[in-house]
Amino acid sequence: MTDINETAMNVKCGVVGCGVIANESYLPAIKKYGRLVAVCDIVEKKAERAAKLWGAEEYYDDYEEMLEKSDVEAVFILTGMGDHAGQAAMAANAGKHVLVQKPLATNMDDLRKAVDAVKKSGVKALIEPCVQMFPEYVKAKEALKEIGTIFWFRAGLGRGPPIWGAATFFTKKAGGPLFDLGVYQISALTFLLGPVERVSGLARTSIPEVDIVPDDWFIEYLSKSDTYKSVWPLLGRAPRTQKIKVEAEDNTLTIMEMKSGCLGIVIANFVTPDGLRSDIGMFPDIEVYGSDGGMLIGSGAYAVAYKTIKMREWVKVGWDTISRRGWSYYEASTKHFLECIVEDKEPIPNIDWGAHVSEIMIKSIESSRTGKTLRMETTFKPY
Ligand SMILES: NC(=O)c1ccc[n+]([C@@H]2O[C@H](COP(=O)([O-])OP(=O)(O)OC[C@H]3O[C@@H](n4cnc5c(N)ncnc54)[C@H](O)[C@@H]3O)[C@@H](O)[C@H]2O)c1
Known part of the structure; x- marks a missing residue:
């Protein structure tokens, strides 16, 4: 039911x-x-x-x-x-x-x-x-008021390239890791901090060729049985026999000036060895700092921790519970x-927010190609 x-x-x-x-x-x-x-x-x-x-x-x-x-x-x-x-x-x-x-x-x-x-x-x-429904961002939004006027943030996600989907992730049209990974932090930051005023970016292709699992492998996999079993346990061991050219920038930095005046940077790439960041517990994907304190928003543990200048200890929310398990x-x-x-x-x-998030990423890549800092044309009603 x-x-x-x-x-x-x-x-x-x-x-x-x-x-x-x-x-x-x-x-x-x-x-x-x-x-x-x-x-x-x-x-x-x-x-x-x-x-x-x-x-x-x-x-x-x-x-x-x-x-x-x-x-x-x-x-x-x-x-x-x-x-x-x-x-x-x-x-x-x-x-x-x-x-x-x-x-x-x-x-x-x-x-x-x-x-x-x-x-x-x-x-x-x-x-x-x-992201407006992700447990960790909902908690972060609630706790944001504790840390005063927000002045800066840094955020980022790096991992190895996907091992499938040549046309899905790697072509110029598809856009690369900023649109695949950076989109999560940029979405979360706009939910937490509101719309963006100006964007600047630096991006390049650092690993020009990768080996991936060909589509035929998926077709065969889907044909094996009449009930679907998760592909994840097998995908890592599937033969990577298709060499593809990485057209989209795979190593990106996006600098954002929010309408509220705070400044920050988002890193997104496909050039970080997989597993590097996962084996020592919580790594914050996003750090936000304000007049009265700071906040860490995690990956892995899906948790939030904040600390004000009056506190000796970080207040940990959802730290030990891995609250997204089953969600x-x-x-x-x-x-x-x-x-x-x-x-x-x-x-x-909604569409206004989704368009704003995409424009930030499009402008970041355009800024890197043109060397100019760019003003945003879309906006959305802050949450
Ligand atoms: N795989 C993940 O873990 C994951 C997680 C979150 C979001 N996403 C997003 O989901 C989307 C798809 O990712 P995926 O991993 O499923 O990729 P995928 O390459 O496995 O699937 C994409 C499918 O679209 C089909 N396709 C391409 N062009 C088409 C067209 N014009 N008409 C009909 N079908 C077409 C392809 O043949 C392919 O089967 C991407 O935007 C990705 O960013 C993926």
């Missing part, structure tokens, strides 16, 4: 992009909270397998055809990072609600088209990642999205 109302469970859902995240996370969440009607992948075999594994009534290898022929009411956009905005605009223009995996867009033309289409059509649009952001956002559709509510991670 789920705690979602029955009308939401009847929302007819379609998925575009039947890759890792669709099979691992959203297809199970849609099965739990909605009604899966159609799936689509340009690789027909993947669409066919996903339909079989998750019980979709129809499958397509052409997105436009799915929008035209199926009667889906809501589309989950789970393709490569450079395709999201165009596909979101197409769905909105066809009157379908959209949940868009991060990022909304990797260039300004596509971003404007997606925003216009969503606003003109009036469909619901939820833009991932739904899935994909489930939380799927449920919220379907409820917003049937209750006619604006999703909390």
Whole structure:
């Protein structure tokens, strides 16, 4: 039994992009909270397998055809990072609600088209990642008032490159680690601290070629059984026989000046050896400092710690509990999205905020290429 109302469970859902995240996370969440009607992948075999594994009534290898022929009411956009905005605009223009995996867009033309289409059509649009629901950021937001006026932050995430998805992560259009990893911290920082005024960036490609697991391996994996088993335990050991060129910048720094006046930096890269940062307990992904104290927001332990100038000890919130165990952001956002559709509510991670987050990343890369600090054109109503 789920705690979602029955009308939401009847929302007819379609998925575009039947890759890792669709099979691992959203297809199970849609099965739990909605009604899966159609799936689509340009690789027909993947669409066919996903339909079989998750019980979709129809499958397509052409997105436009799915929008035209199926009667889906809501589309989950789970393709490569450079395709999201165009596909979101197409769905909105066809009157379908959209949940868009991060990022909304990797260039300004596509971003404007997606925003216009969503606003003109009036469909619901939820833009991932739904950091406004992540337990650690909710705790951080509550504790922020303890540390006074915020002056600066530093944040970042580095790891090795993904070992799949040539077109999903590595092409110029897809955008690289800033859009894949940096998006989490930039999303969280805008949720915590509000909109950004100016952006500056430095980015380069440090590792120009990587070896990944070819798509054929996934097709074979999806074909092995009629129930889906998580790919994660096997993926690390799968043969990396496809050499690909890394087109997008894989080593990035983004400097942000918030409208509130505070300054900070976000690091995002695919050039940090995997596992380096995980074996000594909590590493803060985000540090924020203000007039009265500081705050560490963690990865691994999904915890928050803050300390004011009057305190001797850090106050640790959720430090020992690993509070996100058993919690899935994909489930939380799927449920919220379907409820917003049937209750006619604006999703909390809305289009204005999602567009602002994408513009920060687009401007960071543009700043690195042009050598200029750039002013933001989008904004959102602070949370
Ligand atoms: N894998 C993860 O852990 C993870 C976590 C969070 C978010 N994401 C995000 O989810 C998205 C997908 O990631 P993934 O890991 O599932 O990648 P993936 O490469 O496994 O899947 C993408 C799928 O989209 C399909 N596709 C590409 N273009 C298409 C088109 N025009 N029409 C239909 N299908 C098309 C591909 O064939 C592929 O099957 C990315 O934006 C990524 O940033 C992934």
